[in-house]
Amino acid sequence: MKTTHGVIVVLSWLMSIIATQTAAQALPDFPFVTVEVTSERQVQPNQASLSFQLLTFDKQADVASELLHMSVTTMLEQLTRLGIKSEQITSFEISKRAKRKRDDDYNSLDILGYEVRQAFKLELSELSQYSDIVNILYKAEHVQDIESRFDHSEREQISAELVFDAGKKAKQKAQRLAKGLGVDIESVFAINDSGSFNNALASFAVADRYVQYGSFARKAAPITVFEPQFIEISKTIHVIYKLAI
Numbered sequence: 001m002k003t004t005h006g007v008i009v010v011l012s013w014l015m016s017i018i019a020t021q022t023a024a025q026a027l028p029d030f031p032f033v034t035v036e037v038t039s040e041r042q043v044q045p046n047q048a049s050l051s052f053q054l055l056t057f058d059k060q061a062d063v064a065s066e067l068l069h070m071s072v073t074t075m076l077e078q079l080t081r082l083g084i085k086s087e088q089i090t091s092f093e094i095s096k097r098a099k100r101k102r103d104d105d106y107n108s109l110d111i112l113g114y115e116v117r118q119a120f121k122l123e124l125s126e127l128s129q130y131s132d133i134v135n136i137l138y139k140a141e142h143v144q145d146i147e148s149r150f151d152h153s154e155r156e157q158i159s160a161e162l163v164f165d166a167g168k169k170a171k172q173k174a175q176r177l178a179k180g181l182g183v184d185i186e187s188v189f190a191i192n193d194s195g196s197f198n199n200a201l202a203s204f205a206v207a208d209r210y211v212q213y214g215s216f217a218r219k220a221a222p223i224t225v226f227e228p229q230f231i232e233i234s235k236t237i238h239v240i241y242k243l244a245i
């Protein structure tokens with residue numbers, strides 16, 4: 001029993017040392033300052049992606065499936081007449097779900113019919129046909145959940161420029177903070193592109209923030225569609241600087 005007790009004491013002591021060392025490794029072992037800077041830019045979008053679903057319903061599953069097939073065929077024919085190519089359209093697998101009656105306690109009862117649906121995504125490399133396409137989708141039967149996402153063809157280049165700009169701002173901010181303490185910054189210790197932003201001492205990353213602005217004004221017919229005047233692309237960086245002390 002004494003031997004067992006001694007082993008437990010030793011193990012507890014070792015675990016406490018390991019825990020202390022692990023906690024200590026979470027922070028640099030030198031004086032440092034952390035900064036967070038965001039650089040952003042408003043640009044006029046020149047690309048868009050449209051996602052939507054076709055949904056049909058009937059008491060008989062085969063009829064619902066045939067309705068979906070006809071609706072998809074009609075929609076694709078209309079898009080083709082606008083010059084949309086097949087490689088611009090991504091279709092996803094068809095799903096079927098039985099719709100049932102429910103009693104007051106939400107228990108499933110008899111089958112009312114079958115829902116058959118298929119999702120699509122349409123990529124537009126320019127926006128000249130955007131309004132016409134949205135009109136087709138809004139007027140088409142069985143089309144629902146229409147969503148637009150706008151972008152810019154030079155997003156990567158813009159993002160790289162924003163990171164460069166944020167880097168300069170981060171250094172200036174760190175220098176101001178260090179000067180306030182009567183010291184200078186020495187070098188960059190950490191910056192990376194992964195992790196959480198919840199704790200500046202836990203991880204350091206580059207993050208994308210995507211904001212789009214736009215609106216739809218729907219009238220009886222045709223639908224008036226307003227493309228966004230701009231989208232906002234931003235980059236946020238977190239940096240640790242070693243202080244020269």
